Each structure stands twice: as C-alpha cells, then as structure tokens.
Amino acid sequence: MFTSSPPPLIGVNFPYPRTDTSEVGDMDVLQSFLFVPADSSRKMTSARNLHPDAFIYDLEDAVPIANKHEARHLLTGELNSFINPGPKIFIRVNGFGSTFFGDDLRAVVRREVSGIVLPKCNDASQIAQVHQELSRLENQMSMPEGSVKIITILEGAKGVSLAGEIARSSSRIIALFFGAEDFCADMGITRSKDGDEIGVARSLVALAAKSERLEAIDGPFTDFHDRVGLFEETRRVKKMGFTGKALIHPNQIETVHQAMAPSDEEIALAHEIVSAFENSGGGVTAVRGKMIDEPVVVQARKVLKQNARERKA
Numbered sequence: 001m002f003t004s005s006p007p008p009l010i011g012v013n014f015p016y017p018r019t020d021t022s023e024v025g026d027m028d029v030l031q032s033f034l035f036v037p038a039d040s041s042r043k044m045t046s047a048r049n050l051h052p053d054a055f056i057y058d059l060e061d062a063v064p065i066a067n068k069h070e071a072r073h074l075l076t077g078e079l080n081s082f083i084n085p086g087p088k089i090f091i092r093v094n095g096f097g098s099t100f101f102g103d104d105l106r107a108v109v110r111r112e113v114s115g116i117v118l119p120k121c122n123d124a125s126q127i128a129q130v131h132q133e134l135s136r137l138e139n140q141m142s143m144p145e146g147s148v149k150i151i152t153i154l155e156g157a158k159g160v161s162l163a164g165e166i167a168r169s170s171s172r173i174i175a176l177f178f179g180a181e182d183f184c185a186d187m188g189i190t191r192s193k194d195g196d197e198i199g200v201a202r203s204l205v206a207l208a209a210k211s212e213r214l215e216a217i218d219g220p221f222t223d224f225h226d227r228v229g230l231f232e233e234t235r236r237v238k239k240m241g242f243t244g245k246a247l248i249h250p251n252q253i254e255t256v257h258q259a260m261a262p263s264d265e266e267i268a269l270a271h272e273i274v275s276a277f278e279n280s281g282g283g284v285t286a287v288r289g290k291m292i293d294e295p296v297v298v299q300a301r302k303v304l305k306q307n308a309r310e311r312k313a
C-alpha cells in the first residue's frame, strides 16, 4: 500500500482554481482534511493507514513552541519514509511573521507536498511575498513554478473582512479556510454549538471563495466523540457553500463524507426536477407545487453529478 519510490508530482493539475463559472460545485473536490500534529510520531504512524481526502500535517498551533524544531524534523523524516498514496498532503506552517516561518517553508517545498496551509491571513501583500518565496524554492528544487498551492486560513476579524482581496492575492490559492476558534477569540465571542455567532463570517468566506472559483473549507468540529453534532454542522456549512471540512480525529472522516453527500431525498427531488424539465421541452414547469426553471435544473443536475461521482468512488 505504501511506497518509498519517487512519488508522482501531485501539486499540479488540481481541478481548481476554476476557470469556468459553470464548474463551481460541479467537479471533484477534496472534502475531508485531517490535521495530524507533526510532533507526534504516533499520530503520523496512524495516518499511514487512514484515508481522508487530504492530510494537513501541523507545524503551527498543535505544536508547542518547545517542539517546533523537533516537529519539522519528524515531519521531514516521515515524508522521506512513507507516502500514503491516496490522500493529498498539505502542511500548515507557522504564521508569516513568526520566527519559524522561513525554516518551515524551506522544509515543505518538495514534490510530495501539494501545498501549504497558511494560518492567520490578514494581509494580501504578505501572501504575495509568500508566493514569491515559494517560486524561489521551487526553482531551487527544480519543481515547476506554481506547483505548491496555498490554502489560506481566514481566522481574524481583519482576514475575514478582507476575504475577497486575500482570495485574489495569489494564483496559487486553491481554497479559503474559515478558522472559527481564532475568529471567536479575536472577536471576543464564545463559540456555541449552533454557531449563530459565526454565521455571517462563515458566509463571507464561502462567498469570497466561490466568487474567485475557489473551494471553501470549514474548520474542525472539536467534540470528536459527537458524530451527530459533526454531521449536523457539516450539513449546515454545506448549505452555505462549503465543500470541505477540516478534521482533528480519524473517527470524523466517514461522518464528513456522509454529510457532504447528497441525501436520498435531495437525489429523488433532483431526478424529478430534471425529468419534469426535460418532459416539458425545456420550458418553465412545476414539481411538488413549486416552479422549476433553468437555475433550479442546473443545481439539480449538479446534485445528480455529485451523487454519480460518489457512487463511483
């Protein structure tokens, strides 16, 4: 299952950023991103047998200051030894302004790594600088320029309010990630289970992402024993336009995939809508007492396509 032979170059050929507006919500996306603390050999070893869509090896907040150097060293060793061939690999580096950032970036630009996850993004000009530094490191490593992607975490009031500008700051950005815990701390608000207090911020991040044809990833649900709560939260953010969810524990992977998949009811309704529209010769019609026209049919077809993809996977 695992290989130590040279890995394929996986940083390129992402289905996104999109080039065509009709593609939003219409293509394969990464739904589950499992954080793995890079100072834990035990968890990195567990990860070898796990199958989320992507890993985010963490050098930032899961790692105490005293372990930063050791974590980078352990992660490099792990990437040298084993590559789990399925999930894509991302690495959350320490923040741009931190003393660890330069060493983190030098350690992560390598062919197995699809991209970096950049925390606490509050400033588009900093991302432009990170973009340049990645280009320099890619050249040094004889990697194609632009192959290392960026997922930006918007987790401060400033970052969220500048979401659109940040989304446009680098062609490497493939997704915006909403970080609720830091956002609440920055705002001085306490996070509740239903998430009313973060609804607007979440929506702004999803909107900015979709407006730039990027994916939107919601941060983790921290109560990792509560699968019902995770399912409900994932469904809620899916309705807001999020296509991915970060995870902290392996037992969350399956729940997120179930919640991101269209429900039986959504699939049945989508079939009815598409066939009613086709039977009407492409004009306006009605299903279950509601008017059906072109955009409703476009969305119904997306639901059926997503269902077909997930049944194949």
Ligand code: COA
Binding pocket: 034, 035, 036, 037, 042, 043, 044, 046, 047, 058, 061, 062, 220, 224, 248, 249, 250
């Ligand atoms: N990645 C990979 N494997 C993990 C894992 C993770 N995030 N979390 C748990 N596991 C593995 C453990 O190694 C263990 O396997 P093992 O017995 O073969 O070693 C198994 O899953 C069960 O772990 P469990 O005992 O239930 O978890 P825990 O109490 O040791 O740890 C957490 C709980 C929350 C501390 C842990 O899941 C974790 O560190 N999560 C990630 C935290 C993080 O990265 N935060 C930053 C982003 S918000």
Ligand code: MG
Binding pocket: 061, 119, 120, 155, 179, 182
């Ligand atoms: Mg954070």
